Amino acid sequence: MKRLCSFLIIIGILPALTGCALFPSKLHGVERLLVVQAMGVDAADGAVRLSMVSTADSSRGEGPVRLSGSGATIRDAADDIISRTTEEELLCAHTGQILLGEERARGGIDGVLRYVCRSREIRMDVPLLIVRGDSAERALLDTGDERIGAAEILESLRAAAPARDGFSPPSVARIAGQLEEGGCALTAAVKVTAASERSEDGAPLTLAPAGCAVIRDGALAGFIEQEDVAALDLLGGARGVHDFVVTDAEGQRVTLQTAPGRADVVPLRGETGELRGAEIAVALSASVTEIDGRGALSSGEYADALAALLEREILRRAGNLVQLEKTLGADFLGLGERIALRSSARERALDEESGVNFASLPLRLSVSVSISHSNDVRDG
């Protein structure tokens, strides 16, 4: 009993040590806080332009709040926002996304990464995205409408990302860790676009996926096209589900959906063990989800032809990635790490000694697809 009482006293003391206000007069009601959901950082003539956006409060009929400010540093810019806003208090602890304008990202992202790592409020696992061809301010302040803002749009993009292309934007901690190790990092890119194809000038804007951004030496080095992001997952381990459209011999558009498969990296070594190249072998199965007409899956030839078309399409996109990797000199496919996992200690030591540049390593790609089924319709 005595021990239990002591235990309860210890547990009771804990909240008092957390720094959270225990007295009603010191409590901050949620309704008095502006909860920042997304934050954007841009370069502005040697200074920092900071943007913030909250989500809409539908229960009170209030739209998203959009704020921006400038300063010599991110902290200064935040102070500028605080000094000019009518909101009682800004809460950045639940910031769910950080956006960087392309210009700022090309100038270097190290300052932003370190700001988040040092911040007591913002979590280090918040995803970081690059706004392709635009500023983060425009992406956050000019998109959406009175009912939904950029925070909601970004959240829906994030939720859909794994299913769409098997690539989720990595966290600040992950990017910072990869760059600290001297490697390169990938993150998601978004672009500002019209909400509808029929939109004219002045119509609402929205955000759309715009591929991946390659960060090398602490700065944005280039972009992977949105079309090629699926190949990134396929070469990286083929864990996602992807849709590919091919045109069969009769000119029909066929949509094929790949199931999770495998992608093995096999180092190719010379007789003395030196690394001469690598082979990435992707093995997948795919199903037919849509045909612009009637297929003939019951005939083995048609299935084989579809598989060959899909293999060619995947190889084309994977080839784009390999080409970009060589152009940028950035090993964003993670070959160094994957080859090390498949090599003996002696081979790893040899690779380290010879200073292998994994970004320019000759690569052989092979893709093997089998068509498994046709989703409840017996084509042919």
Add this chain to the structure above:
Amino acid sequence: MRTEDGISGRQLAATGFVLMLSPALRLFPAAAAAWAGKGVWLSALLAFPPAALYLWLFRRLAEKRRAGEGLGELIARAAPGRAGRMALLMLTLWLCVYAGFVLRSGADRLLVTVYPNTPPAFFILTMLLAALLASLIPLRAAARTAGLFLAPIAPILTLVLLAALPAVRKGNLLPLSPADLPGVLGGTLAALDVLLWAIGAAAILLPGVRRGGVPYGRLLPALAAACGVLALLGADTVGSFGAALTQELSWPFFSLVRNLVFFRSIERVEALVVALWVFPDFLIAALFLRAARHALSLSLGRRWPLFADRQSASALCAGAAAAFALLAVPDGKALTLLSGTVIPGVSLFFALVFFPALLGLGRLRGRI
């Protein structure tokens, strides 16, 4: 196994484990990552055999005590006269410095993670007052307190360490090759620093433990658990952040906790976890002040009664600890130097040179 003085083997193990938690979070992830890189988890596991041997030697030594004797009395017997008094004075100074350092680094942890813009003196003096009062209570009460602290800390630590595992990237921890062995062994030194220090610190309880009351069978599982915690801690932090970023962070473990989300709804629990670490710091400060007072009394008490008096000796030791905490560590740079280099270095010196040399000498001369 309950002893005649009330401190059981279980309480001894619990005290050692709780004491270990403070330097484990402060020192191990960054120091071991600097040496071992990806092999930080292996460093912690490799530390078990030498730490177990050290524990065995310590236990053998504990059996040489007479009733009610502690480490101080053993040193005094091993080196009688001026040399022994000097050694005890050195030990007193080290205990006061360490108590002061714990107060300062505990304050820094609260400043960095929960209470920005607060002067560290407030935390230092509040904790010092509490520790000073606790240093005057019987030893067995201190040992019971450690058991009580362990009750909330152990499940929360386990939950946090396991919840952080899904964020670990395999590439940050593997592969390892024989070429990594020197680095991994360097990391083992960081783990040993923490473990040997904890064994030495838990030995402060020895006067409350009867002869034969230090059961190896009870202490060894606690040591294995401590190595397991260090391995998980290293795997979680380096696996999540990478070795380079882990070294950059002031408190990698608390940065890790800040990222955790439980059941997709509970998050930002770092303040609660940081608050828990006040308890190990409190226990260290209380036990070290008590041990410093005792060593001071053994060293100078016979010649100057002032140092033999419990209250005045306690006040002197507390004053020395406060002076160190408030004056010797003016800024974060000094604290980083102390925390990363000076304190671990001196700690290893005491664990591997000071105690073994003195007690080994005493044993050779047949004095203990």
